[in-house]
Amino acid sequence: MPAHPSPSPSNRSLAGIGFMLLGTFMFASNDALGKYLISSYSIGQILLVRSVVALLLIAPFIYKNRAAVFRPQRPGMHLLRVICSTAEVALFYAALYHLPLADVMTFYLAGPIYVTALSALILREQVGWRRWLAVMVGFVGVLIALGPSLGTASLGAMLAVGGSFAYALLIISTRSLSGSGGTTLITWQTVAALVFGIFVAPFSWAPVDMTGFAALALLGAVSMLAHVFINQSLKIAEASTVVPFQYTLIVWALVYGVLFFGDQPQASLLMGAGLIVLSGLFIFLREQKRGKISTATVVPDVAPIQPDRPADRR
Numbered sequence: 067m068p069a070h071p072s073p074s075p076s077n078r079s080l081a082g083i084g085f086m087l088l089g090t091f092m093f094a095s096n097d098a099l100g101k102y103l104i105s106s107y108s109i110g111q112i113l114l115v116r117s118v119v120a121l122l123l124i125a126p127f128i129y130k131n132r133a134a135v136f137r138p139q140r141p142g143m144h145l146l147r148v149i150c151s152t153a154e155v156a157l158f159y160a161a162l163y164h165l166p167l168a169d170v171m172t173f174y175l176a177g178p179i180y181v182t183a184l185s186a187l188i189l190r191e192q193v194g195w196r197r198w199l200a201v202m203v204g205f206v207g208v209l210i211a212l213g214p215s216l217g218t219a220s221l222g223a224m225l226a227v228g229g230s231f232a233y234a235l236l237i238i239s240t241r242s243l244s245g246s247g248g249t250t251l252i253t254w255q256t257v258a259a260l261v262f263g264i265f266v267a268p269f270s271w272a273p274v275d276m277t278g279f280a281a282l283a284l285l286g287a288v289s290m291l292a293h294v295f296i297n298q299s300l301k302i303a304e305a306s307t308v309v310p311f312q313y314t315l316i317v318w319a320l321v322y323g324v325l326f327f328g329d330q331p332q333a334s335l336l337m338g339a340g341l342i343v344l345s346g347l348f349i350f351l352r353e354q355k356r357g358k359i360s361t362a363t364v365v366p367d368v369a370p371i372q373p374d375r376p377a378d379r380r
């Protein structure tokens with residue numbers, strides 16, 4: 067049979083952007099639910115139940131891919147990745163306890179700035195001046211969105227900034243492990259959060275009724291799907307191309323904040339959000355126009371929850 071032609075670089079970039087947008091929406095839904103739960107349950111409790119549910123959902127795929135999952139290549143990089151992932155999610159929920167959802171997500175939107183710089187310095191990805199400019203415009207939007215709170219070094223703000231840097235390192239380490247199967251990445255990321263929850267949860271355990279358990283379980287399912295889409299996005303496109311689209315988090319934060327938490331967004335937040343969205347749209351249109359000039363790294367085409375394939379050893 068004739069071999070199927072490989073997807074063009076431009077198609078890979080556009081597919082990566084689509085997965086990132088979908089994953090970002092799932093993350094925003096996950097974070098809104100987490101904001102609701104953090105008022106009743108501890109961070110350790112949330113991570114414990116969420117991780118157990120996620121592992122149960124992917125258990126069949128872990129079994130199918132057990133050889134790759136339990137003998138991952140580059141274990142040191144995997145360890146760094148799971149440390150970053152656990153720190154990021156713990157800091158995020160801690161910040162949610164102190165700040166409104168939109169405020170925390172706005173602080174987190176500084177993450178793509180770190181990622182773009184690290185992608186050029188560590189991953190040797192080519193980042194054109196137009197994308198640098200668009201990302202910087204998005205960052206200006208973040209500063210405007212923060213408004214009067216920009217100079218306030220509150221505990222919540224410091225937790226959110228620390229979490230955004232941990233998230234940037236998570237993105238970079240995920241990109242470095244692009245040859246690893248999605249099941250392997252998700253499994254160890256979830257196991258790390260589970261271990262953290264096991265050690266921390268007993269110190270601040272709150273009674274859980276059936277409604278609370280259902281909400282915690284749903285958090286695990288939504289979180290797993292979000293990681294699947296984000297991981298797939300990073301496998302098929304450059305980090306510097308797809309990560310800026312996480313700016314759309316602020317849009318979902320505004321929607322969820324108004325509808326479910328009674329937040330009243332300030333004019334500065336809305337103005338900043340507009341700049342953030344425009345910068346993301348510019349990058350998307352730029353990718354369409356660049357076509358074959360795209361520098362997306364070609365990696366093994368591995369579906370996140372399918373049997374893992376060997377890493378590319380070229």
